[in-house]
Amino acid sequence: xxSSKLDMPNCEDCQNKGGVFxxxxxxxxxxxxxxxxxxxxxxxQVIFYEGNHPHGLYCIFNGxxxxxxxxxxxKEQIVRxxxxxxxxxxxxxxCNEPYKATATAIEDSYICYLSKKKFFELLESNNTLxxxxxxxxxxxxxxxxxxLVDITQKSVRERIAEVLMQLKGKxxxxxxxxxLDIRLTRREIGDMAGVTTETTIRTLSxxxxxxxxxxxxxxxxxxxxxxxxxIANIED
Amino acid sequence: xxSSKLDMPNCEDCQNKGGVFxxxxxxxxxxxxxxxxxxxxxxxQVIFYEGNHPHGLYCIFNGxxxxxxxxxxxKEQIVRxxxxxxxxxxxxxxCNEPYKATATAIEDSYICYLSKKKFFELLESNNTLxxxxxxxxxxxxxxxxxxLVDITQKSVRERIAEVLMQLKGKxxxxxxxxxLDIRLTRREIGDMAGVTTETTIRTLSxxxxxxxxxxxxxxxxxxxxxxxxxIANIED
DNA sequence: CGCTTAATTGAACATACTCAAAATTTGTGG
DNA sequence: CCACAAATTTTGAGTATGTTCAATTAAGCG
Numbered sequence: 001x002x003s004s005k006l007d008m009p010n011c012e013d014c015q016n017k018g019g020v021f022x023x024x025x026x027x028x029x030x031x032x033x034x035x036x037x038x039x040x041x042x043x044x045q046v047i048f049y050e051g052n053h054p055h056g057l058y059c060i061f062n063g064x065x066x067x068x069x070x071x072x073x074x075k076e077q078i079v080r081x082x083x084x085x086x087x088x089x090x091x092x093x094x095c096n097e098p099y100k101a102t103a104t105a106i107e108d109s110y111i112c113y114l115s116k117k118k119f120f121e122l123l124e125s126n127n128t129l130x131x132x133x134x135x136x137x138x139x140x141x142x143x144x145x146x147x148l149v150d151i152t153q154k155s156v157r158e159r160i161a162e163v164l165m166q167l168k169g170k171x172x173x174x175x176x177x178x179x180l181d182i183r184l185t186r187r188e189i190g191d192m193a194g195v196t197t198e199t200t201i202r203t204l205s206x207x208x209x210x211x212x213x214x215x216x217x218x219x220x221x222x223x224x225x226x227x228x229x230x231i232a233n234i235e236d
Numbered sequence: 237x238x239s240s241k242l243d244m245p246n247c248e249d250c251q252n253k254g255g256v257f258x259x260x261x262x263x264x265x266x267x268x269x270x271x272x273x274x275x276x277x278x279x280x281q282v283i284f285y286e287g288n289h290p291h292g293l294y295c296i297f298n299g300x301x302x303x304x305x306x307x308x309x310x311k312e313q314i315v316r317x318x319x320x321x322x323x324x325x326x327x328x329x330x331c332n333e334p335y336k337a338t339a340t341a342i343e344d345s346y347i348c349y350l351s352k353k354k355f356f357e358l359l360e361s362n363n364t365l366x367x368x369x370x371x372x373x374x375x376x377x378x379x380x381x382x383x384l385v386d387i388t389q390k391s392v393r394e395r396i397a398e399v400l401m402q403l404k405g406k407x408x409x410x411x412x413x414x415x416l417d418i419r420l421t422r423r424e425i426g427d428m429a430g431v432t433t434e435t436t437i438r439t440l441s442x443x444x445x446x447x448x449x450x451x452x453x454x455x456x457x458x459x460x461x462x463x464x465x466x467i468a469n470i471e472d
Numbered sequence: 473c474g475c476t477t478a479a480t481t482g483a484a485c486a487t488a489c490t491c492a493a494a495a496t497t498t499g500t501g502g
Numbered sequence: 503c504c505a506c507a508a509a510t511t512t513t514g515a516g517t518a519t520g521t522t523c524a525a526t527t528a529a530g531c532g
Contacts, residue, residue, distance in 0.1 A: 069381070071389035072469055079381050094374040100382065123367070130366045131359070137373035138330040144380040145305070145315050146336065151388055152430035153307035156488065186511065194388035199488055201512060217497075217511095233308055392520065422479065435520055437480060453479095453529075 009038055009061040009110060014085050021059075021087075023132045032122065037113040047103040047111060048089060054099060056115045058088035063109020064171075064182060067101045068191065078192040079144075081106070081182070083171055091137070093119065106184065151194050154233060159193040160203045161232035164213065168222055176221075183218040245274055245297040245346060250321050257295075257323075259368045268358065273349040283339040283347060284325060290335060292351045294324035299345020300407075300418060304427065305337045314428040315380075317342070317418070319407060327373070329355065342420065387430050390469060395429040396439045397468035400449065404458055412457075419454040 011033035012026060024032065038061065041047060047058060047065060060082055067088070068078045079101055082088060092099045093116060105111075123130055150162060164180070171182040184192075190200035204220075207213045212228055214221040222228060247269035248262060260268065274297065277283060283294060283301060296318055303324070304314045315337055318324060328335045329352060341347075359366055386398060400416070407418040420428075426436035440456075443449045448464055450457040458464060 069385045071385055073389075075389055077385045077388055079384065091374045091377055094370055095378065097378075100378055124363065127360065127363065127366065130363070130370070134330055134366070134369055134373065137370065137377060138327045141327055141373060141377045141380060142331065142333075142336055144377060144384065148315065148380065148384050148387065149305045149307055149313045151384065152313055153309075153311055185509090196489060197510090198490085198512085202488095205512085421477095432521060433478090434480080434522085438520095441480085 009112065011036070011112075014059070014061060020090065020129065020133055020136055023128050024126075028122070028126065032114065032118070035115065035118065039111055039113065041105040041109045041111055043105055043107050045105050047105065048099050050099055050102045052099050054089050054093045054116070056113050057090055057093055057119050058103070059112045059114060060084055060086050060088065061110040061112050063111065064106045065103050065109060065111075066106050066188065067103050069101045076191045077194060078188060081167075081170070081192070090119075090133075091140075094133075094137075106182075106188070156193065156195050156199055157203055157206070158231060158233050159195065160189070160200060161207070161228050162234060163189060163192045164220065164222065165225070165229055165232050165234065168225070173222070178214075178221040178223065180220045180222065185218070245348065247272070247348075250295070250297060256326065256365065256369055256372055259364050260362075264358070264362065268350065268354070271351065271354065275347055275349065277341040277345045277347055279341055279343050281341050283341065284335050286335055286338045288335050290325050290329045290352070292349050293326055293329055293355050294339070295348045295350060296320055296322050296324065297346040297348050299341060299347065300343045301339050301345060301347070302342050302424065303337045303339050312427045313430060314424060317403075317406070317428075326355075326369075327376075330369075330373075342418075342424070392429065392431050392435055393439055393442070394467060394469050395431065396425070396436060397443070397464050398470060399425060399428045400456065400458065401461070401465055401468050401470065404461070409458070414450075414457040414459065416456045416458065421454070 011021075011029040014021075014029075021029065021032065041063070048054070050070060062084060065082045065086075065088060066078050067080050067082060068076045070076055082103075088103050088111070089099055123133065150159065154162070167180050167182055167184075171180065173179055174181050186200050186204070187197045189204070190197045193200065195203070204213070204215060207228075208215045212222075212224045212231070214223055247257075247265040250257075250265075257265065257268065277299070284290070286306060298320060301318045301322075301324060302314050303316050303318060304312045306312055318339075324339050324347070325335055359369065387395065390398070403416050403418055403420075407416065409415055410417050422436050422440070423433045425440070426433050429436065431439075440449070440451060443464075444451045448458075448460045448467070450459055
């Protein structure tokens with residue numbers, strides 16, 4: 001499954017807008033890329049499992065990955081969906097503890113791999129990277145805490161609307177400007193909102209009937225983003 | 237409300253076991269303490285509000301503080317309860333954004349205040365503190381994500397049991413070894429678990445009848461911790 | 473000691489879940 | 503490219519868990 005050295009993606013080409021490494025200089029990025037690996041993951045393939053010990057850092061060159069936790073009765077909760085230039089598993093790596101969530105490719109993805117050693121070397125030598133990492137963590141913590149409040153206090157309808165808005169914000173739309181540039185199963189949308197598949201279907205169906213969104217199989221078009229935003233009851 | 241310079245608590249006496257500053261040397265702690273303030277907060281008094289801009293870092297010398305977010309309909313979600321030597325508001329400070337939660341003293345507390353400038357000076361000069369902060373954030377993120385899964389997938393009974401176990405873990409018991417060393421209202425316990433006050437009361441009452449806990453007003457005794465642990469369905 | 477806040481109990485109700493069965497889509501091998 | 507199997511989506515009906523609202527009792531506080 002490993003790609004050849006020839007088509008190895010280049011760190012300098014990586015579009016890591018808000019990622020940890022966005023602060024690095026071209027030179028540092030070159031150093032970063034020296035001994036990295038790159039793997040291809042087919043849709044549905046698992047990158048790492050909850051409980052595994054991390055030995056390095058994953059960085060998505062191209063593709064989409066869901067990070068999920070398994071509850072007691074086999075129910076899945078999607079913690080977040082990562083896309084281009086996002087890093088995976090750095091939280092566990094930093095804490096030096098086993099992964100607390102499972103990462104699964106939700107589309108065919110090329111994912112780079114950086115050794116633990118290299119990452120920590122960089123972190124210890126580069127104070128800016130360190131402060132950047134702090135900011136990234138702090139922002140994710142904020143998001144996670146907000147999500148906690150949302151999920152306890154919002155209705156299913158609000159949560160589903162919020163998930164749709166989040167997806168639009170993170171992955172944007174296809175060239176038509178309204179179709180979400182990510183295709184999830186109803187189950188996955190439900191697993192993001194903490195809702196059963198059936199209720200998710202019914203809720204999406206309602207929004208469809210109200211012509212706030214338009215459903216075409218796995219393609220979802222956001223027809224009235226303002227209204228959806230209002231339904232989602234987003235404060236920030 | 238400010239205490240006099242005379243009884244100003246000493247950073248070196250502060251029992252910050254797992255706090256950010258636990259890695260600092262005695263000398264660094266002395267530097268830390270040079271220009272800090274110390275305030276007394278009466279039970280119920282607010283330390284900072286959601287939306288305020290942080291100008292420094294709070295550190296609890298003695299007392300207990302709840303960190304909570306207000307939902308749309310005025311419903312409160314307690315994100316965490318902080319105790320001796322815990323820092324408050326460092327996440328917002330690090331992100332340089334307004335507080336996303338409100339901090340309220342739940343018992344009379346002495347809380348130190350460290351200027352933003354001083355904190356960032358330390359952070360930039362002391363790489364160990366930096367790495368320590370990363371670890372602290374990473375651990376809190378893990379906890380927050382776990383809480384998210386819990387709250388979506390666990391029943392009220394499981395969540396209430398978990399809250400009780402968490403309180404025991406964090407604040408311990410009185411000398412008798414069974415009475416929780418923290419007194420919360422039923423509403424606050426419910427706000428931690430994401431449950432209404434009435435349901436909280438009924439659930440606690442059930443556990444009381446089953447003699448797993450013993451309720452005496454605001455004092456809660458954990459009679460059968462093993463059984464409570466089993467009910468809570470805790471994995472970690 | 474009176475007044476405000478918190479705790480408790482009951483009954484009605486609603487939201488979202490469960491289970492089951494059918495229709496549709498998707499993926500795969502020939 | 504088609505056919506078949508597997509997975510996903512959809513719909514319906516019944517149900518449970520936890521909420522809401524209202525009323526009462528108890529506790530804390532100045």
